[in-house]
Structure formats: C-alpha cells, structure tokens
Amino acid sequence: MPREQTPSGSAAAAAKTALRDRVVTSRRRRPLPERAEAARAVAEHLLASPEVRRAATLAAYVAVGSEPGTGLLLEALRASGRRVLLPVLLPDGDLDWATYGGEEHLRRAPLGLLEPDGERLGPDAVAGADVVLVPGLAVAADGLRLGRGGGSYDRALARVPLGTFTCVLLHDDEVGLDVPREPHDRPVTAAASPSGLTRF
Incomplete structure (x- = not known):
C-alpha cells in the first residue's frame, strides 16, 4: 500500500473495532449445531x-x-499424553500459564473465562511449547491475526521462538479477511477452520 494510504494508528484501531463488531455479531448468529x-x-x-502429532507440549x-x-x-x-498449557489472565492483561488437568480442574475467572487451577508456570512458559493455539476473530492472507483488542496474545506470541507452529482457530468465513495492521500485532503461521488448515 502506498505510504499516503497507510492508515494512522487511530484509523487502524477504529477499523479493527468495526471488524470485531461484525465478526462477533456473525458468530452470535451461528446455530448451536453449526458451532x-x-x-x-x-x-x-x-x-x-x-x-x-509430533508435539510434546502445546499451549x-x-x-x-x-x-x-x-x-x-x-x-x-x-488423553494422548501430551502436556497442554492453558492461559491465566493477569491483572495487567498479560498471560501466565498452567498445565491442563482436565475439565474438573478449570475455574471461573474474570471476563467469563475458564482457567486452570494448577501451579502457575510464568508468562515465559509459552516459549517452551512446540505448538501454540490461539483464539482470534479473523486472520488476513498473510497471517495477521485480529484478536479481541486486549493485546494479551500479541504479548504471548512475542515470546514464542520463530519457527514455532502458531495457529488461530476460526470459522471458514473469518479466514483471509482484510485485517488492519498496527505495530504491536503478531502474525500466526496458520489458521484452523472447519474446512481445514490454512498455512501462511
């Protein structure tokens, strides 16, 4: 995009908000069987x-x-014996991590989240995962991910070594959208949707 057409930070933020609203509205309309x-x-x-298949530890x-x-x-x-790390939201919006011990070891947390009740491993624990699966609302054709706006996963992804398989889980119509870019945004290497895996 030519320099004069690059959106300012405030314009990109506003465009992200509009796209988030659109995707969230569409998700809420999906019937439960489809979900x-x-x-x-x-x-x-x-x-x-x-x-x-070859991962020993996944976030x-x-x-x-x-x-x-x-x-x-x-x-x-x-059940397959893999170690699964789940996030714990910290007061500053960053993510700590704990090992998943099954549904019975999940507790209710702020913002409607469910978090593991095990020992906290620290924000850097995500760097040791072979695979990192993240939530999102959309992803662009180059892997630029749109999150909910808190920046938690951008911080987490910044700790993940280059070459790690990082994948956002989406619906088919949320893959390949035009996602506005801001300097702090971290791309993913793939998207998983009902029709398959898309690699970037």
Missing part, C-alpha cells in the same frame, strides 16, 4: 496435522461464548 460441528472439524484437522486455551469450541480438542490432546 458444534465446527468444533469437531477444527479438532480433527489439528489432531491430524504433523505439527500437532492452547478454553474457548468461551461463540468462539469455535476447544473442549474436544483439549480432551483428545490430554
């Missing part, structure tokens, strides 16, 4: 991927609300 099928399909694609998250579900995926990963 359940999306969760199953995304789990199958990820579990079949070579990156996940993931517990989906909430209208996000593509992660319950099936988390249980399948744990």
Whole structure:
C-alpha cells in the first residue's frame, strides 16, 4: 500500500473495532449445531496435522461464548499424553500459564473465562511449547491475526521462538479477511477452520 494510504494508528484501531463488531455479531448468529460441528472439524484437522502429532507440549486455551469450541480438542490432546498449557489472565492483561488437568480442574475467572487451577508456570512458559493455539476473530492472507483488542496474545506470541507452529482457530468465513495492521500485532503461521488448515 502506498505510504499516503497507510492508515494512522487511530484509523487502524477504529477499523479493527468495526471488524470485531461484525465478526462477533456473525458468530452470535451461528446455530448451536453449526458451532458444534465446527468444533469437531477444527479438532480433527489439528489432531491430524504433523505439527500437532509430533508435539510434546502445546499451549492452547478454553474457548468461551461463540468462539469455535476447544473442549474436544483439549480432551483428545490430554488423553494422548501430551502436556497442554492453558492461559491465566493477569491483572495487567498479560498471560501466565498452567498445565491442563482436565475439565474438573478449570475455574471461573474474570471476563467469563475458564482457567486452570494448577501451579502457575510464568508468562515465559509459552516459549517452551512446540505448538501454540490461539483464539482470534479473523486472520488476513498473510497471517495477521485480529484478536479481541486486549493485546494479551500479541504479548504471548512475542515470546514464542520463530519457527514455532502458531495457529488461530476460526470459522471458514473469518479466514483471509482484510485485517488492519498496527505495530504491536503478531502474525500466526496458520489458521484452523472447519474446512481445514490454512498455512501462511
């Protein structure tokens, strides 16, 4: 894009807000059976991927609300003997991490989140994961991810070594959108949606 057309920080932030509103509205309209099928399909694609198959430790998250579900995926990963790290939101918006011990070891947290009740491992624990699965609202064709605006996962992704498989979980119509860019944004290397894996 020519320099004169590059949006200012405030313009990019406003464009992100508009895109977030649009995606969240669309997600809320999805019927429950469609959401359940999306969760199953995304789990199958990820579990079949070579990156996940050879991973010993994965960082993931517990989906909430209208996000593509992660319950099936988390249980399948744990049942296969893999170590799964889940985030714990810190007061400053950064993410700590703890090992997933099953649904019975999740507790309610602020903002409607579910978090692991195990020992905190520190914000840098995500750097030791072989695979990092993150939430999002959309992703561009170059892997630029749109989050909810808190910056938590941009900070976490900044700690992940280059070359690590980082993947956002989305619905099909949220992949390949025009995501406004800001300097702090961190791209992902792939997106998982019901139709398959898209690599960037």
